[in-house]
Structures are given as C-alpha cells and as structure tokens.
Amino acid sequence: MKPTLKKTLIALIALAFVGGGIFWYRSNVALAPEQRYKLQTLEKGDLTQMVSANGTLNPVVLVNVGTQVSGTVNKLYVDFNDKVEAGQPLLELDSSLLAAQSRQTSANVINVNASLELARANESRMKSLFEQEYVSRQELDQAVQARKSAEAQLAQARAAADKDRVNLAYTTVRSPVSGIVVNRVVDLGQTVAASLQTPTLFQIAQDLSEMRIDTSFAEADIGRIKAGQKVRFTVDAFPSRTFEGEVQQIRLNATTLQNVVTYNVRVSLSNPEQILLPGMTAYVNIAVDHRQDALLVPNAALRFKPSDADADAIDKDKTETAASESRPGGPGNGGGKPGRKKGDTANGMVYVISDGAPKAISVQLGITDNRNTEVVGGALKAGDRVITGEISGNSGQAKQHRHEDVLMADAVVRVSGLGKTYATAAGLFPALKGVDLVIDSGEFVAIMGPSGSGKSTFMNLLGCLDTPSSGSYHLVGRNVAQLDSDELSALRNRTIGFVFQGFNLLPRMNLEDNVALPLVYSGVEREVRREKGRQMLARVGLESYAKSLPSRISGGQQQRVAIARALVNSPQLILADEPTGNLDSHTGEEIMSLFEALNQEGITIVLVTHESDIAAHAKRQVRFLDGHIVSDLATSRREELAC
Numbered sequence: 001m002k003p004t005l006k007k008t009l010i011a012l013i014a015l016a017f018v019g020g021g022i023f024w025y026r027s028n029v030a031l032a033p034e035q036r037y038k039l040q041t042l043e044k045g046d047l048t049q050m051v052s053a054n055g056t057l058n059p060v061v062l063v064n065v066g067t068q069v070s071g072t073v074n075k076l077y078v079d080f081n082d083k084v085e086a087g088q089p090l091l092e093l094d095s096s097l098l099a100a101q102s103r104q105t106s107a108n109v110i111n112v113n114a115s116l117e118l119a120r121a122n123e124s125r126m127k128s129l130f131e132q133e134y135v136s137r138q139e140l141d142q143a144v145q146a147r148k149s150a151e152a153q154l155a156q157a158r159a160a161a162d163k164d165r166v167n168l169a170y171t172t173v174r175s176p177v178s179g180i181v182v183n184r185v186v187d188l189g190q191t192v193a194a195s196l197q198t199p200t201l202f203q204i205a206q207d208l209s210e211m212r213i214d215t216s217f218a219e220a221d222i223g224r225i226k227a228g229q230k231v232r233f234t235v236d237a238f239p240s241r242t243f244e245g246e247v248q249q250i251r252l253n254a255t256t257l258q259n260v261v262t263y264n265v266r267v268s269l270s271n272p273e274q275i276l277l278p279g280m281t282a283y284v285n286i287a288v289d290h291r292q293d294a295l296l297v298p299n300a301a302l303r304f305k306p307s308d309a310d311a312d313a314i315d316k317d318k319t320e321t322a323a324s325e326s327r328p329g330g331p332g333n334g335g336g337k338p339g340r341k342k343g344d345t346a347n348g349m350v351y352v353i354s355d356g357a358p359k360a361i362s363v364q365l366g367i368t369d370n371r372n373t374e375v376v377g378g379a380l381k382a383g384d385r386v387i388t389g390e391i392s393g394n395s396g397q398a399k400q401h402r403h404e405d406v407l408m409a410d411a412v413v414r415v416s417g418l419g420k421t422y423a424t425a426a427g428l429f430p431a432l433k434g435v436d437l438v439i440d441s442g443e444f445v446a447i448m449g450p451s452g453s454g455k456s457t458f459m460n461l462l463g464c465l466d467t468p469s470s471g472s473y474h475l476v477g478r479n480v481a482q483l484d485s486d487e488l489s490a491l492r493n494r495t496i497g498f499v500f501q502g503f504n505l506l507p508r509m510n511l512e513d514n515v516a517l518p519l520v521y522s523g524v525e526r527e528v529r530r531e532k533g534r535q536m537l538a539r540v541g542l543e544s545y546a547k548s549l550p551s552r553i554s555g556g557q558q559q560r561v562a563i564a565r566a567l568v569n570s571p572q573l574i575l576a577d578e579p580t581g582n583l584d585s586h587t588g589e590e591i592m593s594l595f596e597a598l599n600q601e602g603i604t605i606v607l608v609t610h611e612s613d614i615a616a617h618a619k620r621q622v623r624f625l626d627g628h629i630v631s632d633l634a635t636s637r638r639e640e641l642a643c
Helices: 003-030 096-131 138-169 300-304 308-325 398-408 455-462 485-493 511-521 526-539 555-567 587-602 638-641
Strands: 037-041 043-059 062-066 069-074 089-093 170-175 180-184 200-205 210-218 230-235 245-258 260-270 281-298 346-354 357-368 371-378 384-389 413-424 427-439 444-448 471-474 496-499 572-577 604-608 622-625 630-634
Touching: 003 037, 043 260, 043 357, 043 371, 043 587, 089 200, 138 170, 200 245, 210 245, 230 260, 260 281, 281 300, 281 357, 281 384, 281 398, 300 346, 300 371, 300 587, 384 455, 413 455, 413 630, 427 455, 427 471, 427 630, 444 587, 455 471, 455 572, 455 604, 485 496, 485 511, 496 555, 511 555, 526 555, 555 572, 555 587, 572 587, 587 604
Parallel strands: 444 604, 444 622, 496 572, 572 604
Antiparallel strands: 037 384, 043 210, 043 281, 062 200, 069 089, 089 170, 180 200, 210 260, 230 245, 230 281, 245 260, 281 371, 346 357, 346 384, 357 371, 413 427, 413 471, 622 630
C-alpha cells in the first residue's frame, strides 16, 4: 500500500472515531439537572381549597302571573322591564260575555227576592188564619217551608251574582307584588284559556337588588359545603369582576344523571347595582378550607413522572423511602402535623435532584387549591427544589428526539378565514367570523369564551360535525371541503377521538364493548375489537371493569371510559367538550391529569371549558368572543400560573 493512501485511510478512520465519540457524548452524557428539568423552590404561604360548579342567577321571588278566566286580550298596560306596584293593572281581557253573565245573575237575584217577599206575606197570612182556626197546621207548615226555600234560593242567587262579579273583575289582570316585569308572553288580540293549569302571562321579579344562585354540586364535594360559607363567582357579562355571596341552603333532594349524584346548593347575594340579571350563568367557587403558613408544593410536581432513563435508580430510591416510612417517625408514622386525623391526608410522590438524578420523596398531603397542595408530612421543607417538568428540546434523549420529530410534522389543525353563519327566524346569524388558527402536533389547547362566543361552533367544525360557510379547514394536511361524505367519515374516525361532557356511553353495552365501538365502523373483527378495548381500559386504569355496565361505575370512571373510547383508534387529535362539567373538583383534576399524560405521549388535545382552573392544565389558551379569537396565549402553563 502506498504511503499517501495509507495516511489518508488512517485520517479517515481517526475522523470516524472522533465523530462517533462526539455522537456518543451528545447521546449519552447527561445534562446538568437545571438543563434537563424545570425546578421550583418550595415556599410557605396561605392556601384556600375551593369547590366549583356552574349555576343560574334567579330573583329571590319570581312570580308567575296567570289568569283565572278565558278571553281575548284587549289592552296591555305594561311591557318588558316596566316597574309595577301591587294591584296595578297589567292587561284587560274582553269582558263582554262575563259582563252579560253578571247582569243575568243580578236580575235573577231581583226575581228570587220578589218570590221571597211573596212567601213571607203568605206565611204571615197563614199564621193569622191558623190562630183563628181557619187553616190547618199542615197549611201553615207549608207556608213556612215556602218562605225558607225562597230565602235559600235568594242566597244561592246572590252567591252566583257575586261569583260572576268576581270573574268579571278577573278580566283585569293585576300585579300581585311590586317589582319588575321580566317576561311577557302575551300580545294584543291573543286568546288565553284558563284551565286546570293556569297559563303564565307575565313573570315579575319582586326585587332584583337581592338575588340567588341555584347550582348543583357533586356528592364528593357536598360534605364540605355548609350554610353560611362565603361564595365568590363570576359571570360572562363581566369577566373581569368577581362577585360575592353566601351559601343559604343545601337541598336534601338529590338528582342522579348518568350515575352522577348532585345536590342543589342555593346561594344568596346582594345586587345593589342591579347589573346581575336573571338567567345569567354564574361560575361559583366556595371556599371550604383554609391554611395559613402551609408548606406548598406545586401540583405540577405531584404529577411529574421522570423519563425511563432514570427508572432503575428511582425504583431503588422508592424502596429506600418505603423502608424509612416503616420506621418510627417516618412520613407514614406520625410524621404529619399533630391534631390531624388520618383520613384528612393523602399520600403523594415528588422528585428532587440527588447526585444529578431525580430522587423520589414520599409526602403526606393536605388540602389543595388545584395549583398548589399543602404538605403535612414527609422529608420536604421550605427551600427544597422539586421537579415540575422536563425541559423540551434537550439533545441526547431518544424520547425528546421523537417529540421534536412530531412537532416538526405538519399542523394537525390549520384553519384560515373560517366562518359559519346560521339562518334564524330573525335573519342570518354569524357564529364564527374569519377565524385563523394553527394547532401543531403535540399541542394541548384550551378553547375558552362566554356562552355564544363561537367556541362550540368552532369545535363542531374541527370535529367535522358541521361544514363551514366560508374559509378553509385542513385536518392533518387534508382540506376537508374536498372530501366526500365517506372520505370525511373515514378521516374523522381514524384521526379524531371525541370526549363529551355527558360521557355518551351506551347503557346496555359493557365497558369493553363501549370502548371498542369506534372499531365497528372501521371494520375490525369482533375479537380484535374486544382485545383493543381491554387494552384501552387498562390504559386508563379500568381493566378490572371490562365486563361492567356503565350504571355500575362512578361519573369519573365513566369519563375515563369515554377517554379510552376516544383512544381506541389511536387518533392524532382528541376533542374534549367540557370533559369535567359533570364531575366534582377532585375527579375533574384526575381526568385533567390523564389528559396531560396523554399529551406527553404526543397526542394533540383541544378542549372547551368555562373554568380557568381546567384551562390552566393546557399549554395554550385560545379565547373566543363574538365569533372572533380575542387572545391566544402560548405561555399559560399551570405551573407558571401558580407562581
């Protein structure tokens, strides 16, 4: 071999070793903990535990004004929003027939009265003749009986006349209370018919300066709610304002809907400005517990699960931690705060950095505000730094490389100038107006906004359940407007998983078959469907319930089944419409933690919610108002909001 060729070959081999060494170093040398993980320092502070629900604002006294007689409306004296006094006329019905009837019965009173006068005269004559023994006792008794009968007939005639006069007076409908007309359901010329169920003509709110909220709380929350507790709530009409009230009453009559038990809680409040109106939706928060100077751990730290690279070391640490807990003074044996019952605490796991790697620390937990949780026992103290998440974009980790590859793929959702207009009786109504939005693969997006803002219409369009009136929608790179119905159904079935507020489980199917149902439309064989259904139930922790019916499990478990059903076709996108709306706050947190775990696996999630605490789980919040996107915040992570 020539010397030049030999030197060249040696140089190439050396370069290969250097390149391989660099590649190995980048792939295997661990980064500093601060570069790999998000860390947060534990602090002490005040903590308030809240339970939340939606309710409806109502007047304290809302009177339904009806009519006791039938007739045609001749005159209307009041309209919407008019103030009225007790006894004030509201409307008049046609009184022609009732007036004639009243005159007839009045004339009958005169006639019967004349008969009574004659009977009394006959009785007087018979008494005189009887004393002179010109008539018999029987004839006198008949005269007395005729007089008494005439008196009874007169009383009857007078009662009929009084009744007709009252009915005639009823043709003028008067307000029973002083207040404001909030609803009018009759018009001039309309015929109203009184029957066993009196028709409602007006609704009058007695006093809008004092109102109430009727709301429903799940049975898991109701034990912590007491009359007299302070309430804070918001309404869509004034999103920047927080109003206050007080728990007035907890109704004992439970309501069961789809195996979810709720109780009506009535909240009283003052409305001195009278800006809160009947029918508004109130988003209610009740403070059920409070701690001062508590050690606070962010919930993101409790949800964190480290990568597989550190699994062996962490398992070893867990074993050592469990051993320490079994010793006197450990977290599980009196390590909590004195005076606290065992049932008041729960166990959790957080991770700290020890020797450059995550180390599991077992803790006992108290109350939570769904952002931070009170630590009542364990080895943590103020100043410790806990892991709240991994920093994306790190090299040298295969999982992160895969995540980056997903994010570099085409957008899952891309809409441009999207509009939707509905034809109504009042004319055309634009529900969406030129919406532009891109949702990349792997994102977790919360869609927010008040009622009527367009968010539900937008979700229907994303789910291919409706067609846009204008603009374009590309789902995983395909323009849905160019697909026929079969192509659209196939794309929707394999790309999108749906999770609804009401679960929508078929009651006569067991959980395994409920989960496997989307596979029926994909033509998958029965045994394969059932096996896939069992796998998805195991994924959400319900494999032991595969043969159970939906009625045999709780609301939170039903929502887990609905999520398993959404996952069965391995979708790229999950659309969740108010997924925690029918759940108590604790179960809602569990469901959102499950969504976060799915998102960490690379599944794109878009959810609609009214609740800011639920939206805080998302990595991005998009807010709608009047058919437009008014804000799009990509930095609203839950752990950042907790700071």
